[in-house]
Amino acid sequence: MVAKAFEKISAYFFGTYLCAMQILNGKEASQAIKDDLKLSVAQLAAQGKKVPHLAAILVGHDGASETYVSSKVKACEEVGFKSTLIRAEANISSLRLLDTIAELNTNYDVDGILVQLPLPEHISPDEVINAIHPDKDVDGFHPINVGKMVLGQPTFVPATPYGIMLLLEHYKIETKGKHAVVVGRSNIVGRPMSILLSGSGYPGNSTVTICHSQTTNLKELCQSADIIVAALGKPGFIKEDMVKEGAVVIDVGITRIPDASKKSGFRLSGDVDYANVAPKCSFITPVPGGVGPMTIAALMKNTFRACANKHHE
Numbered sequence: 001m002v003a004k005a006f007e008k009i010s011a012y013f014f015g016t017y018l019c020a021m022q023i024l025n026g027k028e029a030s031q032a033i034k035d036d037l038k039l040s041v042a043q044l045a046a047q048g049k050k051v052p053h054l055a056a057i058l059v060g061h062d063g064a065s066e067t068y069v070s071s072k073v074k075a076c077e078e079v080g081f082k083s084t085l086i087r088a089e090a091n092i093s094s095l096r097l098l099d100t101i102a103e104l105n106t107n108y109d110v111d112g113i114l115v116q117l118p119l120p121e122h123i124s125p126d127e128v129i130n131a132i133h134p135d136k137d138v139d140g141f142h143p144i145n146v147g148k149m150v151l152g153q154p155t156f157v158p159a160t161p162y163g164i165m166l167l168l169e170h171y172k173i174e175t176k177g178k179h180a181v182v183v184g185r186s187n188i189v190g191r192p193m194s195i196l197l198s199g200s201g202y203p204g205n206s207t208v209t210i211c212h213s214q215t216t217n218l219k220e221l222c223q224s225a226d227i228i229v230a231a232l233g234k235p236g237f238i239k240e241d242m243v244k245e246g247a248v249v250i251d252v253g254i255t256r257i258p259d260a261s262k263k264s265g266f267r268l269s270g271d272v273d274y275a276n277v278a279p280k281c282s283f284i285t286p287v288p289g290g291v292g293p294m295t296i297a298a299l300m301k302n303t304f305r306a307c308a309n310k311h312h313e
């Protein structure tokens with residue numbers, strides 16, 4: 001194992017791999033976005049205008065959801081937004097949750113509403129998403145906003161794929177004419193990602209293949225990809241032999257793996273076998289520190305946009 005690792009490191013340094021791998025640092029790129037937003041919010045405040053206000057609803061006490069929501073609230077504080085966190089017990093009725101959303105819809109001060117997913121089984125996520133006013137749907141999951149995104153109209157784009165687009169832009173990665181393989185077809189990551197990368201403009205103009213659990217020739221498709229977006233939630237799934245040299249690899253996966261050596265009791269794992277895949281890539285995102293922070297930055301941008309739309313009314 002040690003010999004194999006040495007072989008890889010020396011191959012990397014002595015030119016077997018033609019490209020120099022660069023890490024796509026989501027922390028750094030997201031900080032640049034948040035710094036810009038902070039300036040814009042300060043300008044609004046200096047002009048006596050309303051600053052953006054995000055309302056987040058957290059149902060239940062799932063550990064990962066708690067972490068995500070607290071990161072979103074923290075980011076709001078960082079950029080100068082107002083935030084309201086509404087907590088509900090896991091046994092909240094669907095009707096009660098819909099009432100809460102209805103109140104937020106009519107509250108002028110609230111610009112963006114997000115309901116942290118997943119929801120308990122007795123609540124339909126579709127019903128909840130459909131209840132959020134499209135003008136406040138900063139997660140970009142409402143059918144009206146999804147429709148606009150598909151048509152290439154300005155709208156709220158789901159935060160994770162939007163964050164990936166911002167990351168590609170930050171690092172000036174060429175996407176035009178490239179073959180992008182998106183692994184995963186969820187409504188929140190894979191599907192919107194495939195639409196954005198295939199759209200016209202930059203980043204975009206890629207030729208996109210979208211894969212899922214029923215894809216039969218996944219390995220071959222990945223091998224032909226210039227860009228791979230792995231969003232399937234299977235730790236280490238994308239292996240070295242699935243990636244061509246010089247590929248751009250975006251790892252969306254976040255899975256908590258029990259790890260007694262960690263204070264938290266777990267470590268985070270992406271969908272890419274990073275140690276073995278990274279030396280072959282031109283660019284790769286780490287986990288953590290890649291797509292995660294970009295998702296939050298994109299949500300902040302959507303919330304700013306929701307508020308700015310009001311200023312332009």
Ligand code: NAP
Pocket residue numbers: 160183184185186187188189190211212213214215218231232233234252253254255291292293295
């Ligand atoms: P999801 O709703 O469970 O969707 C997973 C997708 O992967 C499905 O389309 C599924 O196919 C496909 N898939 C599963 N096994 C596969 C296989 N063996 N080969 C090919 N495709 C396979 O998950 P998600 O919400 O999109 O999230 C995916 C991962 O991203 C998770 O680890 C999640 O935690 C992470 N995530 C991270 C962020 C972030 O900010 N970094 C944000 C959101 C999600 P079928 O449709 O056929 O079932």
